[in-house]
Amino acid sequence: MARPPIDPPAPGLLDAARGPLHPVAAETFRAAVATAWADPTRLHPAGRQARALLDTAREVLADALGVRPAELSVHPSPEAALEVGLTGLRHARRRSGRRVVAGATERSVLLLQPGVEQPVPVDTLGRVDTAAYAVALAGGDAAAAVLQTANAEVGTRQPVPEVDERCREHGIPLLLDATASLGRDPGGIPPGAGSVVVADAAAFGGPPLGLLAVRTGTRWGLPGPRREAEHGREPAPPWVPVVLAAAEAWRQTAAVAAAEERSARELVDRVRRSAAAVRDVEVVGDPDDRLPHVVTFSVLYTDGEVLLEELARRGLGVASGSACTSSVLRPSHVLAAMGVLTHGNVRVTLPLEAVSPGRAEDVDRLCRELPDAVATVRRRLGTDDL
Amino acid sequence: MSGAEPGPASDGRGRRGGPPVVDARGSRCPVPVIRLAGAARGLSPGTTVVLLADDVAAWSDVPAWARMKGHTVTLHEDDGWTEYRVLLGEPRTDRGQADSST
Numbered sequence: 001m002a003r004p005p006i007d008p009p010a011p012g013l014l015d016a017a018r019g020p021l022h023p024v025a026a027e028t029f030r031a032a033v034a035t036a037w038a039d040p041t042r043l044h045p046a047g048r049q050a051r052a053l054l055d056t057a058r059e060v061l062a063d064a065l066g067v068r069p070a071e072l073s074v075h076p077s078p079e080a081a082l083e084v085g086l087t088g089l090r091h092a093r094r095r096s097g098r099r100v101v102a103g104a105t106e107r108s109v110l111l112l113q114p115g116v117e118q119p120v121p122v123d124t125l126g127r128v129d130t131a132a133y134a135v136a137l138a139g140g141d142a143a144a145a146v147l148q149t150a151n152a153e154v155g156t157r158q159p160v161p162e163v164d165e166r167c168r169e170h171g172i173p174l175l176l177d178a179t180a181s182l183g184r185d186p187g188g189i190p191p192g193a194g195s196v197v198v199a200d201a202a203a204f205g206g207p208p209l210g211l212l213a214v215r216t217g218t219r220w221g222l223p224g225p226r227r228e229a230e231h232g233r234e235p236a237p238p239w240v241p242v243v244l245a246a247a248e249a250w251r252q253t254a255a256v257a258a259a260e261e262r263s264a265r266e267l268v269d270r271v272r273r274s275a276a277a278v279r280d281v282e283v284v285g286d287p288d289d290r291l292p293h294v295v296t297f298s299v300l301y302t303d304g305e306v307l308l309e310e311l312a313r314r315g316l317g318v319a320s321g322s323a324c325t326s327s328v329l330r331p332s333h334v335l336a337a338m339g340v341l342t343h344g345n346v347r348v349t350l351p352l353e354a355v356s357p358g359r360a361e362d363v364d365r366l367c368r369e370l371p372d373a374v375a376t377v378r379r380r381l382g383t384d385d386l
Numbered sequence: 387m388s389g390a391e392p393g394p395a396s397d398g399r400g401r402r403g404g405p406p407v408v409d410a411r412g413s414r415c416p417v418p419v420i421r422l423a424g425a426a427r428g429l430s431p432g433t434t435v436v437l438l439a440d441d442v443a444a445w446s447d448v449p450a451w452a453r454m455k456g457h458t459v460t461l462h463e464d465d466g467w468t469e470y471r472v473l474l475g476e477p478r479t480d481r482g483q484a485d486s487s488t
Contacts, residue, residue, distance in 0.1 A: 282454060300451065301420050323415050323443040331415065331443045341450040342443050343416035381416075386423045 012315040012362050016293075016351035017152065022205030023354070025249035029207070032241035040237050041229070050240045057240075057247035064182065064250045065199060066191050067213040073230035074209055074238050074246075078179045078200035079109040081210025084222070084233055085196045086113055089144040089173050092219040097141035103128035103158065104337035105151050107177060111333070115143060119337070125286045126156040126338045133163055137170045145174045149188050152180035153321055153334045153347060154285030155268075155294035157188060164193040173218055179203060182211075183250065184264070185291050186257045196220070205352050206249030207242050253352060264292040264350050267363045271295045271348055274367035278374050284340045296321065298335070299344035299374050301383035307344055310373045316366050319347040405434040411467050415443035419451050426457075426474055433474045440467040448472075 013019075021029065036053045038046035055069070062072040075081040090100065090113075100115035104122050111119060120133045128147065137145060145167050150157040160176065167174040176194030183204020189197070195218040201209035212233065214220045222233065229237040253260070272295055276283045280300035299307060304322025311318055321332030322345040331342030348366070351359055378384040408425045410418035418439040426435050437448060445461075448470045452459040456475035461468055 280454070282450075298450075300454065301416060301423065303416055323441075331446060336446040339446065339450060339453070341454070342446045343419065381420070383420050383423075386420065386427060 011358050012365070013317045013351055013356055014348045014359075014362055014366060015317050015319040016355070017319065017349045018202045018208055019205065019349075019351040020355050021207060021245065022249045022252050022352065024252045025206055025245045028248035029241055029245035032244040036240040036244055038240070040240055053244055054238070054240045057243045060247040060250055061201075061211055061243075062213070064254065065178075065197055065211060065213045066189075067197070067215065070231070071213050071215060073212045073214075073233045074243050075212055075230070075234060076210065076238075077208055078198065078202070078210040079107075081198045081200075081212040082107065082109050082175070082177060082179070083113065085175050085198050085212050085214070086110060086144060086146065088214065088220040088222050088233070089175060089196060089218075090115060091223045092221045093143040093173070097143040099139060099142045100144050100146060101133065101136040101139075101142050101172070102146040103133070103148065105153075105156075105334045106146055106148055107152070107179070108333065110146050110175075110177065116146075122337050124284075124338055124340065126151050126154045126284070126334065127286065128158055128163070130159050130162050130166075134166045137166055137172055142170070142172050145172050146177065147174060147194075148177040148179075149181040150185060150291045151285070151334060152291075152294065152349075153332060154296045154338070155290035156286040157185075157289050157291070160193050161190050164190070173220075180291060180294070183253050183257075184261070184293050186261055188291065201246035201249060204249050204253040205355055206246035209238075209242055209246045211246075252354060256354065260353055261292045263353055263360075267350060267360060268293060268295045268348070270363055270367055272297075274370055275346075278371050281374070282341055284335070284338065293350040294348070296335075296345065296347045298322075298341035299346065299377075300341060301381065301386050302344035302374065302377045303381065304343060304345050306380065307346060307373065307377050310377050311346070311366070311369070314365075314369045314373060316362065316369065318366075319349065321345045321347055405436050405471075407436045407438065410437060410439045410441070410444070412440065414441045415447060417441075418444040419447050422448065422470070422472065423451065426472065429474055431474050431476050435472045435474065437470040437472065438464075438467055439470065444468070444470070 036050045038050040040051040040054045058069045062069040102116045104119035122128050147163050173195035175196040178189050179200040181188035182199035197213040199211040272283050275281050275297040283297040304320040321335050323331040335342040406425050408421050410421050422437045458473040460471045
């Protein structure tokens with residue numbers, strides 16, 4: 001098996017919602033710590049050098065989103081970028097309305113924003129109801145709308161072109177949350193869609209870094225004291241090595257995007273087939289119109305935490321949307337909105353092949369171990385005869 | 387907590403003439419669904435089983451379980467808990483539904 005040059009992750013890692021750095025991006029990062037540490041707004045040579053490198057990285061990342069560098073800012077996290085992006089839309093249109101139209105499976109950070117009152121329902125596959133979304137847009141007092149390109153937990157793609165068109169008809173700006181898609185699903189972000197687009201460098205092997213594009217011509221502005229950094233969207237400039245690592249991760253991942261997608265899609269198909277073959281297991285999310293690298297299933301009569309521990313004992317690292325595995329004792333709002341089983345939930349987010357060259361073997365091992373892991377947990381809970 | 391309730395007895399046995407009642411208030415996921423499935427085991431289609439639960443996850447999971455198993459469920463909100471009334475359907479296959487076409 002080919003090994004990556006630096007720091008291979010532990011084998012069995014199948015939870016890469018925040019994955020290890022791409023090995024080349026990790027090298028770039030280490031070099032940049034020595035050469036690009038300075039505040040890019042300073043006028044001394046170190047500052048100018050950091051600024052020049054930041055400008056280049058911004059061009060690369062803007063190109064990744066299909067926008068111009070002047071439209072793109074970077075933020076400490078994707079959550080921060082989503083929050084700033086939506087706040088700017090809402091504030092600029094505060095005289096037109098206060099409501100924010102959002103699907104029920106949007107990320108929690110968005111659903112908790114002011115103005116999101118009655119999220120638009122989704123179907124059992126997790127896809128937003130386009131007709132209900134259109135009705136919500138027509139309410140008259142909507143300041144902004146929010147839609148994810150695809151759901152990071154269950155993989156289902158959303159009807160972006162339809163919703164984008166409805167938003168344009170109503171003159172309501174759309175924030176497109178592409179944090180799960182950019183770098184993983186080459187066909188998942190329709191060019192030109194949305195007034196604001198947000199992505200996450202961690203999705204394509206970079207460090208967690210929020211990318212926020214506000215398209216030219218969009219009415220957008222933040223309340224409060226004027227911010228100086230990042231086109232007036234951040235209180236402080238970024239630490240440049242992080243942005244350089246993100247740009248390098250994009251270059252590396254984009255170069256092999258088609259092969260990566262094909263391979264991930266095939267591996268997820270394998271997991272879907274194996275899980276569905278186990279008694280009383282429900283594989284959720286759209287089987288075809290989905291992210292290439294995400295799959296979720298729920299195992300009836302099991303406890304998510306116990307199942308995760310059983311798989312961990314067998315050297316397999318997965319995630320879960322079950323209440324029992326979260327500190328808040330609430331199940332994933334995504335699974336609940338879809339009306340699918342929330343207990344015994346297992347979520348696989350494949351790492352990039354470049355980051356985890358052994359991922360195909362890990363997937364095969366998961367498929368092999370799953371029936372016995374499920375049976376073991378059910379025996380322990382005394383539910384194997386239900 | 388059962389002091390406030392006139393009726394519900396232990397799993398699988400209801401008041402005389404009433405449907406079996408499972409009182410899973412105070413239990414967290416996946417216990418309410420497991421006890422409900424236990425009470426439903428062996429009962430014939432057309433029978434009704436009642437579950438009382440106050441776990442937020444049950445609110446999603448009981449209807450999901452019923453859909454997977456071909457049962458029909460109606461929810462009644464009470465003071466701090468939910469009553470799930472399950473009408474048992476015909477037994478059906480239990481493979482992953484979202485992939486039933488494959």
